[in-house]
Amino acid sequence: MTMRIDEGAAMGTSAPVSRAVKDFEAGLARRKLLVYVCQFAFGVAFLSFWQWASGRLIDPFFISSPAAVFGKLYTWLLNGDLFNHLSITLYATAIGFAIGSAIGFSLGLLFGKFAFLAEVLDPYITALYSIPKLALAPLFIIWFGIGIESKIAVSASIVFFVVFLNTFSGVREVNPIFIHATQIMGASQWGVMRTVIIPSAMAWVITGLKVSVPYALVGTVIGEFMSANRGIGFIIAQATGLFDTNSVFAGIIVLAFVGAVINGLLKITEGHLLRWRA
Template sequence: MNSSPGPQSGHRVFLLRLVLILAVLAVWELLARWKIIDTFFMSQPTAILLDMVDAFRSGEIIPHIVVTLKEALAGLLIGTIAGILSALFLEKMDVAARILDPIIMAFYGIPKLALGPIFILWFGLGIESKIFLAALMVYFLVLFNAYAGFKNVDQSLVNAVKLMGARNRQIMLKVVLPSSIPWMLAGIKAGLGAALLGAVVGEYIGANSGLGWMVEYAGGMYDIARVFTCIIVLMLLMAALNSALGVFERRLLKWRPAVE
């Protein structure tokens, strides 16, 4: 029996999700109108909607979205490549993996927010420092997932291919990498949010453009509606990027049998 949800179930989930969001917004709006919450600190949905329309109509927010997307996607690409290559090296060099494991975990435990000022000092206020911070946040997530994927490859399958005369390069390309793709995609999916977070944090610490800079500037001007506008745009960007990655994942893994 096929246990995957059908189209009707998917539509029902979407409608329930939409109803929940609208209900939260309605309660928020009513509490603001009834003066139960202070709009100076919380704003209200209608004010945020008007501010968002104004920000897009004037074109003010679009260049900042482009900057943040460039930083996040560049960081995601660099961090993913570096993480996969590092995982391959550690999987092949077991002694190096044992030596470097505590060192990698120590670096991973450093709060990335604390490194932001250092990167800005090294690379300046431009896009480079934000890309580096985003790449660093992605790197560890992809590294851990890719390394786990390489270690969990079915050794009986590898041995069978070896008996058929396959070389190490063929084993890597035909067995190890395809078997590890789901693990790597899981790391990339987690790294997507980390890349966006790294870019925004870098902009918040020091920048002259980007959505993080807009949040910091609007907060300093007590423009709470603009702060929420930027937050909602970031949420929508994350949702769109995650959906695009989901489509890519389904196409890349279409060879896998469906779960029954």
């Protein structure tokens, strides 16, 4: 005869704990919904005030209006200009982001692992990091020409330092006890790197990637401002020369939307890569 035991009843805590957990999760869900509602309400209120203020408080020449800006975006969407120019900007941003992230992550691991190398090169890295990246754009144009390569170079140079510094800091913050314990169990240097150092530093790396995304976009747009015949930066620069405020704001909104979408995707990726911390 098998005796069935209700462990929750035996402990005397199952029902209260279960209710508490459900209440807590429900509270989180309500708070999340409230945040979304407030975000939407704020956006509607901002656009409404902008539309009202245009022509009443401020000349539309300076601030345009949501109706005119979204009308311009609709025109770009219909004639294909939005896709053509946005694809060029996104391509340069993606390639620059990938190159800068890969080099920054690799060198961050290397310098974090070998402290002596980091100490030797520290003043040189600090000096390079202190250079305004905008000042490098003309140099990259001279080196790589006025094509898309110079925009990729500007974007990659900005992303590199952000990812490098975050990766380096993350590696240096790894608890030595974990490293020694893994080595005692017979792990190789690569095994320690793969199972301890990289996972422990991943939170720092993801933070660096999230921070560097807007800068990658900024780097590309800066390059397009200086020399380009395609891209969102080119549209904004051309519109500025023609005093076309509608196109300037439309280009800015496109860049803001792209940056928000990319950051949202990075948050999803962060949750997946760092799920072990939950």
